[in-house]
Amino acid sequence: MNKAARVDVLEGARIAFFSLGANRMRTVLTTVGIGIGVATLLAIVGIIQGLNSSFEKQLASIGSNTLYVSKFPWVMKGDWWMYRNRKNFTLPQVEQIRAQSTYVSAISPIVGRSADVAFGGEQLSAVDITGATHEYLSIAGYEVPNGRFLTEADDTVTRPVAVLGASVAEGLFPGLDPVGRTIRIDGRPFQVVGTLSRKGKLLDQDQDLAVLVPFKTFYSTFGKSRGFSLALSINRPEDLRQAEDQLVGILRRVRGTPPGAPDDFSINRPEMLAQTYEQLTGALYGVAVGVGLITMLVGGIGIMNIMLVSVRERTREIGIRRALGARKRTIVLQFLMEASAVSAVGGLLGTLVGLGTAKVVSLITPLAADVQLFTIFGGVGFAAVVGLLFGIWPAARAAHQDPREALRYE
Numbered sequence: 001m002n003k004a005a006r007v008d009v010l011e012g013a014r015i016a017f018f019s020l021g022a023n024r025m026r027t028v029l030t031t032v033g034i035g036i037g038v039a040t041l042l043a044i045v046g047i048i049q050g051l052n053s054s055f056e057k058q059l060a061s062i063g064s065n066t067l068y069v070s071k072f073p074w075v076m077k078g079d080w081w082m083y084r085n086r087k088n089f090t091l092p093q094v095e096q097i098r099a100q101s102t103y104v105s106a107i108s109p110i111v112g113r114s115a116d117v118a119f120g121g122e123q124l125s126a127v128d129i130t131g132a133t134h135e136y137l138s139i140a141g142y143e144v145p146n147g148r149f150l151t152e153a154d155d156t157v158t159r160p161v162a163v164l165g166a167s168v169a170e171g172l173f174p175g176l177d178p179v180g181r182t183i184r185i186d187g188r189p190f191q192v193v194g195t196l197s198r199k200g201k202l203l204d205q206d207q208d209l210a211v212l213v214p215f216k217t218f219y220s221t222f223g224k225s226r227g228f229s230l231a232l233s234i235n236r237p238e239d240l241r242q243a244e245d246q247l248v249g250i251l252r253r254v255r256g257t258p259p260g261a262p263d264d265f266s267i268n269r270p271e272m273l274a275q276t277y278e279q280l281t282g283a284l285y286g287v288a289v290g291v292g293l294i295t296m297l298v299g300g301i302g303i304m305n306i307m308l309v310s311v312r313e314r315t316r317e318i319g320i321r322r323a324l325g326a327r328k329r330t331i332v333l334q335f336l337m338e339a340s341a342v343s344a345v346g347g348l349l350g351t352l353v354g355l356g357t358a359k360v361v362s363l364i365t366p367l368a369a370d371v372q373l374f375t376i377f378g379g380v381g382f383a384a385v386v387g388l389l390f391g392i393w394p395a396a397r398a399a400h401q402d403p404r405e406a407l408r409y410e
Contacts, residue, residue, distance in 0.1 A: 034346030034383055035353065037299035041292030042354025042379045043361070048285050050362060055277055057200070065237040066139055066270065067244060069251065070229035073266035075276050086264045087255060088227035096254045097230070103243035105235045108136040109215055111228035115186045117211060119172040127168060128210040129185060131218025132231070139233040147179040147194030154193075155214040160221070162190040165210035166198040185211065188221055240269070296382070299346070300390040303339055307394035311335070332395045339391025340384045347383025351376055 068074075071086040091109065098107050111131045117124050136142075137149045144163070154161050162183060169178050178192045190213060199207040213221075215228075234243045244267055251257075251265050355376070 031342055031346040031349065033302040034296075034299040034343050034387065035350035037292070037296035037386075038347045038350025038379050038383050039354040039357060040295045040350075041289070041382075042351055042376075043357040044289060044292045046355060046358030047361060048289075050358070065234045065240060067232045067234065067240070067247065068229060068268040069232065069247070069265055070268065071227065071265065074268045074272050083266070089230060089265075093251075093254045094230065097232075097247070097250055100250050100254075101232075101243070101246060103234050103239050103246060104232050106135040106138050106233040108133040108139055108231050109228045110136065110231050111215065111218055111226060113222060113226070117168060117172065117183055117185050119178075119181065119183045122172045122174075124168060124171050124209070126209075127185075128165075129218070129222075130210060130212050131215040131228075132212055133215050135233075136212070136231060139231045142199075143197040144194045145197050146177070147192070149194055150212060150214050155216050158217045158220045159214060160188070160190045160217060161193045161214065163194040163196060163212040164192055165196050165208040165212075167206055167208035168211055169195045183211075185213075186222075244269070296386055299343075300386040303343060303387050304390040304394060306342075307335060307339055307391050308397070311394050311397055328400065335395035336388055336391050339387040339394070341387075343387025344380060344384040346387075347380040350383065351379040354379065 069089075071088070072083045076083065089109070094107060094109055098104065109132070113129050114126050115129045117127045117129075132150065133155050134150050134152050137144070142149070147163070149163055150161070153159075162185070164172075164178055164183075172178065172183060173181070178195060181192050182189050183192060184190070190211075196208070196210075196212075201207065232243075232247075234240055247267060248263065252263065255264060257264055
């Protein structure tokens with residue numbers, strides 16, 4: 001930037017800020033207008049980012065290197081009865097998969113139901129009771145801070161033992177150590193051998209309101225009428241796709257699926273839930289951000305109107321400056337700086353209000369809020385750009401006035 005340009009910028013900035021200080025009420029009103037727009041946009045974006053971050057953490061609790069095989073897909077499309085009539089899995093098929101797959105590091109059959117769980121005078125309803133083997137510990141990523149997990153021997157001799165999720169342990173044993181005590185699942189006694197660390201919610205379902213029992217114990221206690229699914233852990237997350245392709249071939253072979261016939265099983269991955277989440281919320285987020293952008297547009301129009309009024313009121317001043325040799329670009333810079341300064345201040349205040357609003361919403365509602373640093377800078381910068389864009393016309397109008405006509409303006 002040459003010396004003349006630097007002088008123009010400094011002079012324009014000085015006059016711009018002097019003008020803003022001389023018209024405090026107008027400056028405040030314009031700042032409030034753009035601030036409301038930025039606050040609305042930042043609050044919406046903050047809630048959206050919080051929901052996305054929360055959902056990613058929930059998916060991480062499932063595991064990045066896990067596959068779940070069942071008769072039903074997690075995202076169901078088509079005829080429910082088609083999935084319902086598929087053949088159930090069998091334990092020999094589980095062993096064949098274990099022997100033939102080169103990617104699977106652990107595999108466990110899993111079966112579940114909902115039941116009431118009680119201890120003494122405490123009772124919890126609609127608890128997820130899951131039957132699984134000892135390998136399910138590494139597949140599901142559980143941690144056992146107290147006691148132990150299920151063992152192979154528990155399953156072999158069908159011991160009536162149970163491992164409690166964090167919500168069950170806290171609900172039935174407030175202030176007590178549950179290990180070694182006997183709970184009742186639908187009236188049947190089970191000895192507690194361990195508790196699980198908290199995993200949180202997944203799609204608003206409490207993963208800690210759960211009880212794990214040995215797989216064969218589940219069937220001997222609650223009946224063998226229900227089919228089971230398979231949970232598998234892959235050696236490396238990057239091999240997930242290859243493992244899935246190999247698994248399809250193995251499953252078709254061990255289940256006797258005829259060539260050309262569709263698969264009679266579904267392989268489910270955590271990312272399927274993410275894709276469904278994006279589809280369900282994408283349109284909603286688009287509308288929400290659109291509302292915020294419209295609010296910013298209204299704020300920008302307000303800036304343009306205020307700047308046009310300012311140009312008209314200062315017509316004589318512009319004429320005097322032009323007559324004394326002020327260049328057009330100096331006048332343009334002055335008014336653009338005024339518009340950008342007002343917008344930037346409004347953007348900063350709006351950012352603070354928007355972040356505060358998002359935080360309050362996250363505290364008093366189930367909605368999460370997580371505003372990233374680049375979003376904060378983006379909010380202020382975007383506000384300044386809005387002021388710059390909507391200040392171009394007033395600035396150009398001011399710079400292109402005829403000095404003689406401007407001097408005669410009353």
